[in-house]
Amino acid sequence: MITAKGLTKLYDGKHGIRNIDLYVRKGSTFGFLGKNGSGKTTTIKILIGLLKPDSGIASVGGYDVSSDPMPVRRMIGYLPETVGLYEYLTAFDTLDYTARLHRIKAGDRKERIEHILKDLDLYDSRNIKIGNFSKGMRQKLALGRALINDPDVLFLDEPTSGLDPQASRNIEALIKDLKKEGKTVFITSHILSEVEKMCDSVSILKEGTIRASGSMADIKAKYSSPSILVRVSGAPLNAEKAAGILVSIGAEQVEVLDDCVSLKTGRPEELMPAVNRALLEANIPVVELKRMEPALEDVYFKVMEE
Numbered sequence: 001m002i003t004a005k006g007l008t009k010l011y012d013g014k015h016g017i018r019n020i021d022l023y024v025r026k027g028s029t030f031g032f033l034g035k036n037g038s039g040k041t042t043t044i045k046i047l048i049g050l051l052k053p054d055s056g057i058a059s060v061g062g063y064d065v066s067s068d069p070m071p072v073r074r075m076i077g078y079l080p081e082t083v084g085l086y087e088y089l090t091a092f093d094t095l096d097y098t099a100r101l102h103r104i105k106a107g108d109r110k111e112r113i114e115h116i117l118k119d120l121d122l123y124d125s126r127n128i129k130i131g132n133f134s135k136g137m138r139q140k141l142a143l144g145r146a147l148i149n150d151p152d153v154l155f156l157d158e159p160t161s162g163l164d165p166q167a168s169r170n171i172e173a174l175i176k177d178l179k180k181e182g183k184t185v186f187i188t189s190h191i192l193s194e195v196e197k198m199c200d201s202v203s204i205l206k207e208g209t210i211r212a213s214g215s216m217a218d219i220k221a222k223y224s225s226p227s228i229l230v231r232v233s234g235a236p237l238n239a240e241k242a243a244g245i246l247v248s249i250g251a252e253q254v255e256v257l258d259d260c261v262s263l264k265t266g267r268p269e270e271l272m273p274a275v276n277r278a279l280l281e282a283n284i285p286v287v288e289l290k291r292m293e294p295a296l297e298d299v300y301f302k303v304m305e306e
């Protein structure tokens with residue numbers, strides 16, 4: 001649905017993006033990760049036709065973004081990183097204004113706007129001026145604006161940035177619903193736990209180039225490994241003691257976390273009986289012993305270190 005080949009855009013011969021290749025499957029949710037200034041917004045702006053690349057090609061829904069921008073514009077919705085809303089307009093009028101810009105017919109406009117306001121849980125606030133809206137309400141309304149033309153593809157630049165946990169969770173749920181409706185969603189975010197829950201695949205940018213890409217499962221398998229978590233009683237002394245014992249039986253990357261010891265291993269099932277046995281022999285009571293899956297955060301920091 002979204003493809004990019006060799007996208008390069010340098011602002012001053014140095015900063016920007018270099019040779020970006022992307023592929024986002026129709027109906028999937030894609031996470032685009034990277035530090036501040038790594039080039040996420042630049043890439044999004046090129047993909048939606050707001051910025052011309054120095055070289056490379058991008059297409060959305062099979063249409064070349066540079067040479068065929070109109071069908072691309074019709075099929076996309078964009079939530080910018082910085083949301084600009086008119087403070088003196090109401091929520092309804094904000095969406096009405098955007099609907100008119102999209103030339104949505106007068107007869108369809110009211111129904112479409114009300115449908116979106118209900119979906120976003122903003123219907124009761126439809127006649128309130130934006131100047132009185134909280135940050136979470138503004139973000140939801142901006143998302144509503146991006147949805148007004150019922151786009152097949154959504155580009156969301158940091159959709160939950162600066163929101164409280166409840167507002168973030170609401171946006172997250174909305175994004176999951178969009179995926180269920182079959183929409184393709186391209187998200188940038190610094191909140192890795194959210195990306196992990198929402199996205200099917202990710203690319204990680206560093207200094208303008210992609211350093212890692214793949215499905216969530218593939219990228220975790222490539223850049224991280226599962227771990228074993230052992231909770232012992234009698235912490236902290238026993239936890240420290242347990243860590244020493246685990247190192248002595250050949251465990252790697254052993255870490256003490258309060259009353260738990262974590263160790264990374266590519267073969268947790270094989271190692272778990274040996275861990276249990278060694279701690280029992282040392283008279284350290286094991287309260288819990290379980291396999292932990294790698295987190296996207298582990299992958300991200302590993303890629304950043306390389």
Ligand SMILES: Nc1ncnc2c1ncn2[C@@H]1O[C@H](COP(=O)(O)OP(=O)(O)OP(=O)(O)O)[C@@H](O)[C@H]1O
Pocket residue numbers: 011012015016034035036037038039040041042043081
């Ligand atoms: N209009 C511009 N003129 C000059 N340099 C720019 C411009 N826009 C972006 N840059 C530079 O290009 C690089 C990439 O910026 P970009 O905004 O794409 O990063 P980002 O990953 O979206 O960052 P953030 O996470 O902070 O939003 C940065 O070094 C930035 O300073």
